[in-house]
Amino acid sequence: xxxxxxxEGVDKHYGAYHALRDVDVRIPxxxxxxxxxxxxxxxxxxxxxxxxxxxISEGRIRIAGRDVSSVPPRERDIAMVFQSYALYPxxxxxxxxxxxxxxxxxxxxxxxxxxxxxxxxTGLSDLMHRYPRELSGGQRQRVAMGRAIVRSPAAFLFDExxxxxxxALRVHMxxxxxxxxxxxxxxxxxxxxxxxxxxxxxxxxxxxxxGRIEQQGAPLELYDRPxxxxxxxxxxxxxxxxxxxxxxxxxxxxxxxLPGEPALAFTGxxxxxxxxxxxxxxxxxxxxxxxxxxxxxxxxxxxxxERTGSASYVVSDTEPSILIAATERLAGLRDGMFAVxxxxxxxxxxxxxxxxxxxxxx
Amino acid sequence: xxxxxxxxxxxxxxxxxxxxxxxxxxxxWMYVTALKTGTEISAWxxxxxxxxxxxAVVEVWERLRxxxxxxxxxxxxxxxxxVVVLLGTGCGYALARVRGLWMDVALFLxxxxxxxxSSLMITPIxxxxxxxxxxxxxxxxxxxxxxxxxxPFYVVLVRATFLQxxxxxxxxxxxxxxxxxxxxxxxxxxxxxxxxxxxxxLIMLQALGEYVYSRSLIQERAFQPATVGxxxxxxxxxxxxxxxxxxxxxxxxxILLFFVLLQRQIVSGLTSGALK
Ligand SMILES: Nc1ncnc2c1ncn2[C@@H]1O[C@H](COP(=O)(O)OP(=O)(O)OP(=O)(O)O)[C@@H](O)[C@H]1O
Ligand SMILES: [Mg+2]
Numbered sequence: 039x040x041x042x043x044x045x046e047g048v049d050k051h052y053g054a055y056h057a058l059r060d061v062d063v064r065i066p067x068x069x070x071x072x073x074x075x076x077x078x079x080x081x082x083x084x085x086x087x088x089x090x091x092x093x094i095s096e097g098r099i100r101i102a103g104r105d106v107s108s109v110p111p112r113e114r115d116i117a118m119v120f121q122s123y124a125l126y127p128x129x130x131x132x133x134x135x136x137x138x139x140x141x142x143x144x145x146x147x148x149x150x151x152x153x154x155x156x157x158x159x160t161g162l163s164d165l166m167h168r169y170p171r172e173l174s175g176g177q178r179q180r181v182a183m184g185r186a187i188v189r190s191p192a193a194f195l196f197d198e199x200x201x202x203x204x205x206a207l208r209v210h211m212x213x214x215x216x217x218x219x220x221x222x223x224x225x226x227x228x229x230x231x232x233x234x235x236x237x238x239x240x241x242x243x244x245x246x247x248x249g250r251i252e253q254q255g256a257p258l259e260l261y262d263r264p265x266x267x268x269x270x271x272x273x274x275x276x277x278x279x280x281x282x283x284x285x286x287x288x289x290x291x292x293x294x295x296l297p298g299e300p301a302l303a304f305t306g307x308x309x310x311x312x313x314x315x316x317x318x319x320x321x322x323x324x325x326x327x328x329x330x331x332x333x334x335x336x337x338x339x340x341x342x343x344e345r346t347g348s349a350s351y352v353v354s355d356t357e358p359s360i361l362i363a364a365t366e367r368l369a370g371l372r373d374g375m376f377a378v379x380x381x382x383x384x385x386x387x388x389x390x391x392x393x394x395x396x397x398x399x400x
Numbered sequence: 401x402x403x404x405x406x407x408x409x410x411x412x413x414x415x416x417x418x419x420x421x422x423x424x425x426x427x428x429w430m431y432v433t434a435l436k437t438g439t440e441i442s443a444w445x446x447x448x449x450x451x452x453x454x455x456a457v458v459e460v461w462e463r464l465r466x467x468x469x470x471x472x473x474x475x476x477x478x479x480x481x482x483v484v485v486l487l488g489t490g491c492g493y494a495l496a497r498v499r500g501l502w503m504d505v506a507l508f509l510x511x512x513x514x515x516x517x518s519s520l521m522i523t524p525i526x527x528x529x530x531x532x533x534x535x536x537x538x539x540x541x542x543x544x545x546x547x548x549x550x551x552p553f554y555v556v557l558v559r560a561t562f563l564q565x566x567x568x569x570x571x572x573x574x575x576x577x578x579x580x581x582x583x584x585x586x587x588x589x590x591x592x593x594x595x596x597x598x599x600x601x602l603i604m605l606q607a608l609g610e611y612v613y614s615r616s617l618i619q620e621r622a623f624q625p626a627t628v629g630x631x632x633x634x635x636x637x638x639x640x641x642x643x644x645x646x647x648x649x650x651x652x653x654x655i656l657l658f659f660v661l662l663q664r665q666i667v668s669g670l671t672s673g674a675l676k
Binding site for chain 1: 571573574578582
């Protein structure tokens with residue numbers, strides 16, 4: 039496999055503040071990679087170091103095999119879409135699209151033709167003579183996208199390009215961007231704090247926290263096998279439930295710190311008596327009839343039921359409260375007890391101090 | 401309600417007109433006096449409009465050798481403005497972009513320089529310039545002295561306009577393939593154009609009206625600017641008020657026209673649409 043962007047052991051300091059800590063990411067050619075994490079975790083900083091807008095304190099960055107660690111942005115052959123779009127306000131849409139081509143030394147006529155071509159793809163053909171201030175938010179967003187793809191760069195960098203759009207347009211542009219990527223096939227790094235965006239758009243997701251990479255891999259791999267409690271809680275919506283638990287004598291069950299201390303089976307085994315944090319995804323807790331026996335069951339008092347039509351959310355009246363996401367309507371459920379079952383393979387166990395996912399042998 | 405509102409508005413307008421009238425009265429008096437003959441000027445009570453307007457522009461221009469004076473004024477003002485804009489624009493940009501303790505110190509020092517009055521600075525400047533032999537080129541030495549005086553003012557004004565140009569725009573230009581200098585010239589300067597223009601005009605007007613440096617550094621009459629030239633016609637025994645006022649009118653009118661025309665250029669909202 040050939041790698042288009044290779045980031046090796048990158049550290050970044052802003053004065054005394056350590057913004058990136060030993061970051062390693064390797065992006066195969068043509069992949070769409072999402073960087074996710076909470077606000078302030080260093081996603082934009084990492085993207086800007088790839089672009090060359092920030093210098094790195096330590097480590098190496100290679101683009102298309104060439105070490106660019108100390109190369110200025112203009113020689114890196116990358117295109118960037120800024121969160122604020124950063125359209126040149128004193129140039130028309132055509133001017134914005136042609137700017138980088140003209141800098142590369144392309145003739146006016148050629149640049150014009152190429153800009154028209156891109157405008158047709160992005161649906162901007164009728165707006166070529168407008169100035170950015172005369173465009174709607176969605177149109178500006180498309181100009182920003184167009185300005186990036188017009189160059190056929192070695193890689194695309196996106197810094198939360200959809201965060202200024204309303205919800206409906208965001209969902210629409212999400213699939214547009216992904217379709218565009220499927221067509222052009224250029225390596226892309228996409229920053230977002232919205233894990234749904236990351237999960238739906240990317241081939242490879244990198245989860246960051248406080249300047250560190252917590253886990254990276256295919257979206258469903260992160261969902262199925264989070265390496266720690268942070269990733270488990272960050273990926274997936276609604277978020278995973280966490281409850282303290284105690285591994286039972288046989289090492290195959292865990293007793294939850296909930297009323298009645300129910301025990302749940304999990305796959306594999308852990309040392310008996312170990313204190314752990316149990317992670318249960320709301321959508322893995324499936325409602326079962328109250329009289330049905332057996333299975334990996336949990337009975338919970340109901341505090342609240344929310345129905346959206348396509349899904350129903352049950353909040354348990356416990357401390358901590360457990361959220362259940364069911365696809366049924368659960369008509370008639372109001373209060374009283376509610377029984378759910380879970381597949382032992384879906385019971386996640388984390389170390390109670392470090393939060394690391396626990397290996398389960400045999 | 402509506403009626404009250406209208407009265408209040410009319411009242412405010414009247415007050416505004418009175419204030420403007422007060423403010424512009426000297427200007428009006430200058431023009432009127434320039435049109436009066438000697439006897440009419442000393443007449444009592446003063447007339448607010450001359451009986452027989454007497455335009456003495458050509459005569460005064462010739463007699464007081466205004467051509468030379470205005471030419472010198474223009475050279476000094478344009479020279480000062482050019483040097484200030486060339487040196488100050490990059491400086492204001494740097495002060496707008498780089499943050500840190502040292503930049504704050506630099507900004508503070510720049511503002512300090514602005515505080516020193518020219519009448520105080522002229523002695524050391526005179527001594528230094530004469531030692532360097534700069535007084536051989538009197539107009540150049542006035543230009544240099546004025547640049548030193550006006551540069552801080554310009555830098556502070558231009559820095560404020562560069563602060564309003566979003567940083568992402570130049571970063572986008574860098575990623576798009578421009579150099580630092582290219583991004584500065586192609587993105588920052590065009591977007592800060594109005595601010596730069598206004599600051600440059602203010603500098604030029606200041607330079608046109610400057611008196612202290614020219615008076616002290618230029619001995620030869622042929623190199624003196626209009627401000628110094630006008631002064632030499634005025635004194636306790638001045639009787640030629642029409643001449644002096646005509647002189648002043650000739651000097652001031654182009655500046656006024658220039659300023660009025662420029663108003664159109666001072667439009668805001670040039671950067672709108674860049675972000676979001
Ligand atoms: N120029 C700077 N000087 C000092 N600290 C900075 C600078 N730029 C960013 N930081 C710090 O680095 C950290 C990471 O910033 P960054 O912009 O990369 O966050 P982010 O993950 O993109 O967050 P968001 O989702 O809010 O955009 C933040 O804590 C921020 O305060
Ligand atoms: Mg960010």
